[in-house]
Amino acid sequence: MLYKIFVFIAILAVGIAISVMIRRAFLKFLSARVSKAIASNLSRALYYTLLFIVVVVALGTIGIDLTGFIIAGGFAGIVVGVALQPVLSNLFAGLYLMIEKTINVGEVVEIGGNAGEVTEVSPIFTRIRTFDGFVVSVANSQIITGITKNFSKAVARRIEFKLGIAYREDAEKVYRILKNILDEHPYVLVNPPPDIFVSNLGQSSMDVTVRVWTPPPLAYEATKDLLWRMRKALGEAGIEIPFTQIDVWFRSTLNIEQLYKNRGGG
Incomplete structure (x- = not known):
């Protein structure tokens, strides 16, 4: 009996010591990746959890059988796990996000069609303040x-514009007007270089596509400023940006005067 008590105490002592060491190592590992709390x-x-395992093993050495208790606890754990499955799923996903740092507070992201700045990454939810x-x-x-x-993790962000130009222009x-605007703009990167090309020949206009790269934090300001500069420069140069037009052709000559008389216009 004394031997069993000695083994019981030894298992407890060694188990607690190992549990403390594992806890400190795990805490150090997580502290570099998630918040201290x-x-x-x-x-x-x-x-x-480790202490519980140690106690169960130690009690087994002195003849105390906890099998029934463990089985009952296992069934209870299954029931609770099924009931809390959505919460646990979000919890483990949140821990993964915090450890891997997939998204961080202050970054601009788009999730499920919602674009904006991340304000909080909690164990259950991530909150975004949209634009x-x-x-x-x-x-x-x-x-x-x-x-x-x-968007914040990207080195550069591409912005695309589509301009409709009249066929007679x-x-x-x-091309020269647009290229001068891009060359002089402070937010447009030289590498990758901007791209200007005719992308489509539509019914009422030829579509010119303009693609530029900017630093991600400046993408919004660059979009506003470039649109204004391009519209102003093309207007000053007399370049027509047409609206949708439809030409109607009649097979026979249309007499407008006769049509007007038939309708009672005198």
């Missing part, structure tokens, strides 16, 4: 399983 709570949960001022809460599981665009002149 989350790292502390997770490491504490791991520590208590029109709304705060949108997105479940973390949707971020893991869906498509997320992170000189395409080379239009």
Whole structure:
């Protein structure tokens, strides 16, 4: 009996010591990746789980059988796990986001069609302040399983414009005007270089596509300023940007005067 008590105490002592070491290592690992509060709570949960295993093993050495208790706890855990499946799914997804740093507070992202700045990454939800001022809460599981665009992690962002030019205008002149605007603009990157080309010959106009690259934080300002400069420069140069037009042809000559008389116009 004394031997069993000695083994019981030894298992407890060694188990607690190992649990403490694992907890400290896990806490150090998480502290570099998530907030201190989350790292502390997770490491504490791991520590208590290890202690429970140590106590069960130690009690088994002195003849105390906890099999029935463990089985009952296992069934209870299954029931609770099924009931909390959505919450747990979002929780583990949130922990993954925090560890991998897929998105961070302050970054501009687009998730599920909602674009804006990330204001909070919690264990359950990620909150985004959209460009029109709304705060949108997105479940973390949707971020893991869906498509997320992170504009802040990009080295450069491409902006595209489509301009309709009348067919009678000189395409080379239009090209020179647009190229001068892009060459002089401070937000347009030299590498990758801008691109200007005719992308479509439509019914009422030829479509000119302009593609430029800018630093991601300046993309919004560059879009506004470039649109204004291009519209102003083309207007000053007399370049027509046509509206949709439809030509109607009659098979026989249309007598407008006779038609007017028939309708009682005198």
